[in-house]
Amino acid sequence: MTASATAALPPRPPGLPLVGHAPALMRDVLGFMTRISREYGDVVRVGLAGREVWVVSHPADIETLHIQTGRLFDKGLQRDPLLARLLGGGLLVSEGDFWLRQRRLAQPAFHSARIQGYLSVMQAQTQALCQDWAAGGVRDVNADLSSMTLRIVMRSVMGLPENSDQVERISRALDDALTGFRRNYGVPLPAGLPTPARRQFRRGSDDMDAVMKQLIAGRRAAGGTHDDLLDMLLSARDDSGQPMTDPQLLDEVKNILLAGHDTTASTLSFALYLLATHPDAEQRLAQELSSVLGGVTGGRLPELGDLRSLPFLDAVIKETLRLYPAAWSTQREARQEVTVGGYVAPPGTLFVINHWVTQRDPRFFDAPEEFRPERWLDGLEARLPKYAYFPFGGGGRICIGREFARLEAAVALAGLVQAFTYQTVRPLRLEPAISLRPQGGLPLRVQPRKGGAVNG
Numbered sequence: 243m244t245a246s247a248t249a250a251l252p253p254r255p256p257g258l259p260l261v262g263h264a265p266a267l268m269r270d271v272l273g274f275m276t277r278i279s280r281e282y283g284d285v286v287r288v289g290l291a292g293r294e295v296w297v298v299s300h301p302a303d304i305e306t307l308h309i310q311t312g313r314l315f316d317k318g319l320q321r322d323p324l325l326a327r328l329l330g331g332g333l334l335v336s337e338g339d340f341w342l343r344q345r346r347l348a349q350p351a352f353h354s355a356r357i358q359g360y361l362s363v364m365q366a367q368t369q370a371l372c373q374d375w376a377a378g379g380v381r382d383v384n385a386d387l388s389s390m391t392l393r394i395v396m397r398s399v400m401g402l403p404e405n406s407d408q409v410e411r412i413s414r415a416l417d418d419a420l421t422g423f424r425r426n427y428g429v430p431l432p433a434g435l436p437t438p439a440r441r442q443f444r445r446g447s448d449d450m451d452a453v454m455k456q457l458i459a460g461r462r463a464a465g466g467t468h469d470d471l472l473d474m475l476l477s478a479r480d481d482s483g484q485p486m487t488d489p490q491l492l493d494e495v496k497n498i499l500l501a502g503h504d505t506t507a508s509t510l511s512f513a514l515y516l517l518a519t520h521p522d523a524e525q526r527l528a529q530e531l532s533s534v535l536g537g538v539t540g541g542r543l544p545e546l547g548d549l550r551s552l553p554f555l556d557a558v559i560k561e562t563l564r565l566y567p568a569a570w571s572t573q574r575e576a577r578q579e580v581t582v583g584g585y586v587a588p589p590g591t592l593f594v595i596n597h598w599v600t601q602r603d604p605r606f607f608d609a610p611e612e613f614r615p616e617r618w619l620d621g622l623e624a625r626l627p628k629y630a631y632f633p634f635g636g637g638g639r640i641c642i643g644r645e646f647a648r649l650e651a652a653v654a655l656a657g658l659v660q661a662f663t664y665q666t667v668r669p670l671r672l673e674p675a676i677s678l679r680p681q682g683g684l685p686l687r688v689q690p691r692k693g694g695a696v697n698g
């Protein structure tokens with residue numbers, strides 16, 4: 243909380259009757275949120291699809307919202323009919339004791355030791371993508387990376403066999419669900435109206451359910467142990483000795499998949515785009531990789547022990563997550579009357595936390611719009627106010643897959659930069675859906691790097 247409480251309400255920029263700020267949000271949600279936060283302050287009221295939300299952008303208030311989740315705030319996502327359909331009662335959206343129980347059940351699959359075991363899957367999939375790109379040419383790198391990260395999470399966390407043909411189907415289903423969700427975002431029409439966007443969303447969600455149900459049934463029928471998240475969830479018992487029901491299992495599996503693949507794929511795509519447009523940074527990264535991992539033919543992918551010798555690689559990933567946070571916006575809902583940013587908010591107030599706005603705030607970052615990975619090399623993270631940079635959230639609801647994501651991003655980016663150089667084909671367009679991703683894919687010209695291939 244940044245100031246003592248006042249009786250006044252936060253400022254509300256002028257909007258249209260009935261639809262409020264929905265048209266501005268639909269046109270350019272990132273630009274609109276940035277503009278109102280810079281012009282109107284750290285807490286701003288916005289009218290969104292019949293509901294008012296408070297947009298919060300000061301780190302001190304963001305900290306309150308994160309560390310008090312479960313006490314003063316809920317996530318409040320289960321009310322959204324589309325999210326409820328897509329994610330059910332899984333980890334991303336569940337609340338209270340139920341969430342805590344599920345989080346404890348899933349946590350062991352994300353312990354450091356376990357993550358290390360996933361490294362070989364990450365390396366193998368990176369090598370497979372390098373082979374796929376070996377001929378060079380223009381590739382939709384986001385589509386390819388999305389397929390790669392989906393394979394990684396499906397194989398490592400869900401134990402999907404190497405030869406499964408389900409990945410493409412899940413990928414299409416997810417794409418429909420996410421695109422339908424984005425097209426519906428902020429649309430001020432009655433929830434039950436079957437618009438084309440909602441039909442697309444429904445088609446994707448239904449298909450995803452169908453594939454996941456098959457996966458779970460197959461695993462139940464096969465028996466045996468696979469030592470992965472699906473096993474842990476299947477064998478988990480609650481206090482009264484009951485296993486998870488199939489619908490609960492389905493929800494958890496979908497949540498991990500949804501949270502765990504598009505986010506990392508987008509982060510990697512944004513990193514490649516930023517490197518393609520910043521040759522100095524690209525050169526510096528290539529040199530670091532070459533000196534640690536061997537740059538000429540025979541260069542290898544990083545092992546865990548290499549990562550601390552690759553500070554610029556880490557800085558590139560950090561800076562990418564600052565400028566293009568895959569989780570670009572999160573929300574919380576007040577359980578009771580609370581004070582945020584000096585304003586008293588009634589119970590039920592919905593708060594939007596905008597990573598994009600705060601991580602580009604000139605109060606905390608020099609030249610905030612510029613890609614400068616080197617800013618992270620001199621201990622900046624420790625000097626920043628808490629929650630000025632929070633790509634994985636914080637508090638009890640911090641991203642369960644953050645170590646997984648960091649390792650995956652480091653291994654894949656190292657391999658893809660050792661093996662290729664990249665050129666842009668058109669400017670980057672953004673799609674702020676559930677996660678932030680390149681709109682319409684990300685075409686880049688991919689060219690094998692002379693003497694630097696990693697092709698296993």
Ligand code: HEM
Pocket residue numbers: 317333334335345395399497498501502503505506509567568569572573632633634635636638639640641642643644646647
């Ligand atoms: C660059 C990649 C990623 C980013 C930027 C990211 C970001 C986030 C953020 C900000 C949250 C907190 C949301 C909130 O506070 O409301 C979150 C939660 C979560 N993430 Fe990630 N994530 C990434 C990758 C992953 C991966 C790889 C997995 C799993 C394999 C994963 C699984 C989850 C789950 C299950 C939650 C909900 C946790 C809970 O509420 O208990 N994420 N993520």
